[in-house]
Amino acid sequence: MVIDLFTNHSKKDLKYFLLHSYLLSIIAYFIHSLFSHNSFFVNILDSRINIDLSEVIQVSIIGFLLGVVLSYLINYKILYNLAAKIKLSKKFGDGEVWESIISNNEVSWVTIRDNKSKLTYLGKILHFSDVPGKRELALTEVDVFTEDSDYLYSQQLIYFDFVVGENLVIEIGNSYNINEEVENDA
Numbered sequence: 001m002v003i004d005l006f007t008n009h010s011k012k013d014l015k016y017f018l019l020h021s022y023l024l025s026i027i028a029y030f031i032h033s034l035f036s037h038n039s040f041f042v043n044i045l046d047s048r049i050n051i052d053l054s055e056v057i058q059v060s061i062i063g064f065l066l067g068v069v070l071s072y073l074i075n076y077k078i079l080y081n082l083a084a085k086i087k088l089s090k091k092f093g094d095g096e097v098w099e100s101i102i103s104n105n106e107v108s109w110v111t112i113r114d115n116k117s118k119l120t121y122l123g124k125i126l127h128f129s130d131v132p133g134k135r136e137l138a139l140t141e142v143d144v145f146t147e148d149s150d151y152l153y154s155q156q157l158i159y160f161d162f163v164v165g166e167n168l169v170i171e172i173g174n175s176y177n178i179n180e181e182v183e184n185d186a
Contacts, residue, residue: 119144140156
C-alpha cells in the first residue's frame with residue numbers, strides 16, 4: 001500500500017497486488033528474523049507457537065520502512081539506472097514516457113500547442129496526474145499565444161484535462177524570452 005501511495009504506476013490486477021504483498025511480507029519477516037531470536041520461518045511451520053502481537057507490530061513497521069525505501073528506488077529509477085550502467089537493460093522504468101519526462105525534477109517549463117484551438121501555452125509545471133487514458137496538467141505563470149506566436153495574454157494558473165492521444169504537442173525545456181535573445185544578437 002505504501003508503494004502504491006508513493007509511486008506512479010499502472011494499476012495491477014488483484015493477483016499481482018497479493019503476490020507483491022506476500023513477497024514483501026516475507027522479506028519484512030526475513031529482515032526481522034535477522035535482528036531477533038525468533039525465526040518466522042521456523043515458527044510458521046510449528047503450529048504450537050502462538051502469534052506474537054509485538055512481533056507483528058515490529059514486522060509491520062519494517063514493512064512500512066521497506067515500502068518507503070522501495071518507493072524511493074522506484075521513483076528515482078535507481079535499479080533501472082544500475083541495470084543500464086552494467087548493460088543489463090535499456091528499459092527506463094515501468095511507467096510511460098509521459099510519466100518519466102513530466103516527473104523529472106529538471107523539467108519545469110513546457111510549451112503546449114493545441115492544434116484544435118490553434119493556441120500555444122507556455123508555462124511552468126505546478127502539478128500533473130497520470131490517470132489511465134487521461135492526463136491532467138496544471139501550469140503557472142502561463143503566457144498564451146496564437147499559432148503565429150502573437151502574444152494574447154498571461155494567466156497565473158491554467159488547468160489542462162485531456163485524453164491520451166488528443167492532438168496536443170507538448171514541448172519540454174527551459175523558457176526564455178525571444179525578445180532578449182534578439183536584443184543580445186544585435
